[in-house]
Amino acid sequence: MTRAGAVINPGQPRDQRMNLFSDIRGLVIASLEAMAADGLLPAGLDLANVAVEPPRDAGHGDMATNAAMVLAKPAGAKPRDIAEALVGRLAADPRIAEAEVAGPGFINLRLVPGVWQGLIAQVIRDGAGYGRSDMGQGAKVNVEFVSANPTGPMHVGHVRGAVFGDALAALLDFAGHAVTREYYINDGGAQVDVLARSAYERYREANGLDPEIREGLYPGDYLIPVGEALKQKYGASLLDKPEAEWLAELREFATEAMMEMIRGDLAALGVHMDVYSSEKSLYGTGKIEAAIEQLRGMGLIYEGVLEPPKGKVPDDWEPREQTLFRSTSHGDDVDRPVKKSDGxxxxxxxxxxxxxxxxxxxxxxxxxxxxxxxxGYVKRLKAVVAALSDNRVPLDVKLIQLVKLFKNGEPFKMSKRAGTFVTLRDVVEQAGADVTRFMMLTRKNDAALDFDFAKVLEQSKDNPVFYVQYAHARVCSVIRKAAEAGIHCDDATLAVADLSRLDHPAEMELARRIAEWPRLVEIAARGHEPHRVAFYLYDLASDLHTHWNRGNEDTSLRFVQEGEVETSQAKIALARAVAVVISAGLGILGVTPAEEMR
RNA sequence: GGCCCCGUAGCUCAGGGGAUAGAGCGACCGCCUCCUAAGCGGUAGGUCAUAGGUUCGAAUCCUAUCGGGGCCGCCA
Structure with a gap:
């Protein structure tokens, strides 16, 4: 038996994605099909639920499969019997060092060291591409996010949605989708009239008059430059004109100025949209009418009167006939008005x-x-998309919970009057885009998130951003140190290093975590859950730090081994593989991998 | 009243059919003549809100209840 010494699978065809879990699942499936061909299992079993996963407890081995338990019932056999037969087949594969039945019918698998060594070489070869998936098969996905009203600068409340949407888009791209990042500009409603009137007052101010920032107008200073710009353009010519003569023009002017500002805010966060869509452009162009007619053609538009809302009925409730969309035919609770009573x-x-x-x-x-x-809007949107796409296009609505701001543990509320209104710029300038982005993804989207400025700036392991970046920096530091010592450790060299020297269980453990990356990407992408990437990176960083400290007690586990170039290169390759994955993961989150901490 | 989300360790949260439920913080005890101790290890701490149900198996799926938040009118 020489298999323990061989590096398995050092090179894969370029177009094939490295994913050890799906590889081994493929082996399990093939073995089950072979058993069926031999009459040991019924033909035509549904194998979809057969999973190969990392076991909860590393003591159980490298991977586990539930195949025997899942198939016992449909196959009409005992889990144990299926498992025993399957174990025999699996053990015959050169990648499998050990296969055993455990617990209620799990099969625990231990892989030969050569598999892990081959993985490390492949990760270095793939570099930033390691973990990419073909799962999406190039499907066109539109991610609409931010869509803040163009009436002022972005504030903290918008930041989380911006970061989430951008990271989700990157994740889906990494998982093989063709992604469009899109911003819907709400420039069609009454709020842009208010914006225009507010800008008009600043325009008057620029002309030396006292602005009248009445209740209901936007008082922010950010409109002062807009007023100046209006003076540049119009001089004093609009001063005595009635609103009707300037409203439309100022609406356009101010909205464009606000969008310019918002694009800048997004850029400061590292967010770049592919498409900006305008609500206003839907009016007066027949687009709304066309969409409504489409629905009408399906019998989903009608004139009717809604029931008053149950429970607390509004005082001024009167039943009125309106044009309604029959959203209830696609899962909504009540039909929704598309036209007001004034038409x-x-x-x-x-x-x-x-x-x-x-x-x-x-x-x-x-x-x-x-x-x-x-x-409360989700069901009607889904109803619209279901109806207009004939149920072909799924719409997933991700709701982003609020961000609670803290300063030194003390919560504080945003208030324009109290001067505690926090803009996106404030956050990015104080905390930095990297920290802000990572912190916003350390919670599921549907859970509220605490954002404490003091904690976010802290450079310690209590700050997960720092913790992950530190792990990456440590690897970079090792490589710098090694290079100074005359050890070649560029990726080309590391990829062909003699990795059979990597055989310590602790080193295999790190490799095991690295192997989970492609699987994690697919799970996160499937669930539209970019936060999983952040949590995974934290775990990976933790493994690296743990391994690092093992080197304190067992010097043979240090990455750089004095006077032993080849062994050092093998160990550095492992470290480098960790850095490659951290870098790729941070790339998805839009966070820079630090090369050193200062 | 209806709909949606949430309820897991003292605190903040992961885990969303599988094996003894995890992490960080806080508390306590340890680890630097050594690649960054900005780090690591260990101890203590849980009726996974409650009650039923489905399942070989439920923190996870279903129903009901309780508790917290959000939404529910021709506002965007």
């Missing part, structure tokens, strides 16, 4: 047109990232 469109109408537009552009999947306060 104007409701806010919902352009949204119908917008989603129709997205469907028409040929996307295979739509994702809307919305604030949690839009929860």
């Amino acid at each position: 104007a469109w409701t806010y919902f109408a352009p949204d119908i047109a917008y989603h129709y537009d997205k469907v028409s552009r040929g996307f295979d999947q739509l994702i809307d990232v919305l604030g949690a306060d839009h929860g």
Whole structure:
């Protein structure tokens, strides 16, 4: 038996993605099919639920499969019997060092060291591409996020949605989707009229008059430069004109100025949209009418009167006939008005047109990232997309819970009047884009998140961003040190290092975590859950730190081995593989992998 | 009243059909003549809100209840 000494699978075809878990699952499936061919299992069993996963307890081995338990019932056999037969087949594979039945019918697998060594070489060869998946098969996915009203700078409340959407988009891209990042500009409603009037007052101010920032107008200083710009453009010519003469022009001007600012805010966070869609452009162009007509053609638009809401009925409730969308036919609780009683469109109408537009552009999947306060809107949006795509395009709405701000453990509320209004710029300038982005992803999207400025700036293991970056920096430090000692450790050299020297259980443990990366990517992408990447990176960093400290007691585990170039290179290759994965993961989150900590 | 989300260690949260439920913080005890101790190890701490149900197996799925938050009118 020489298999323990051989590095298995040092090179894979370029177009084949490295994923040890799916490789071994493939082996399990092939073995089961062979058993079926031999009459040991019934033919045509559904193998979809057969999983190969990392065991909860590392003591159980490298991987575990539930095959025997899943198939026992449909096969009409005892789990134990299936497992015993399967174990025999699996053990015959050169990658398997040990296969045994355990617990209620699990099969625990231990892989030969050569598999892990081959993995490390492959990770270094793949570099930033390691973990990429073909799962999405190039499906066109539209991720709509941020979509803040163009009436002012972005504030902290928007940051989480921006980071989440951007990371989700990157994750889906990494998992093989063709992703479009899109921003829906709410420039069609009454709020942009308010913006225009507010800008007008600043325009008057620029002309030396006292601005009248009445209740209900936007008082922010950020409109002062807009007023100046308006003076540049119009001089004093609008000063005595009635609103009707300047409103439309100023709306356009101010909205464009706000969008310019918002694009800058997003850029400061490292977010870049592919498409900006305008709500206003849906009005007066027949697009809303076309979308409504489409629905009408399906019998989903009608004139009717809604029941008053149950429970607390509003004082001024009167039953009125309106134009309604029959969203109940696609899972909503009540039908929704698309026209007000005065004949104007409701806010919902352009949204119908917008989603129709997205469907028409040929996307295979739509994702809307919305604030949690839009929860009541989800069903009608899904109904729209289901109806307008004939159930072909799934819409997933990700609701982002609020961010609670803290300063030194003390919560504080944002208030424009109290001067505690925190903009995105404030956060990025104080905390930095990297820290902000990572922190925003350390919680599931549907859980509220505490953001404490003091903690976020802390450079210690209590700060997960720092902790992960430190792990990456440590590896970089090792490579620098090794290079100074004359050890070649560029990737090309490491990829062909004699990795059979990597055989310590502790080293195999690190490799095992690295092997989980492609699997993690697929799970996170499938669930639209970028936070899983952040948690995985934390675990990987923790493993690296643990291994590092093992070198304190057992010097043979240090990455750089004095006077032993080849052994050092093998160990550095392992460290490098960790750095490659951290770098790739941080790349998805939009965080820079630090090369050194200062 | 209806709908959505949440309830897991003292605190903040992962885990979302599988084996003895995890991490960080806080507490306590340890580890630097050594690649960054900005780090690591260990101890203590849980009726996974409650009650039923489905399943070979439930923190995980279903139902009900309790508790917390959000949403529910021609506002966007």
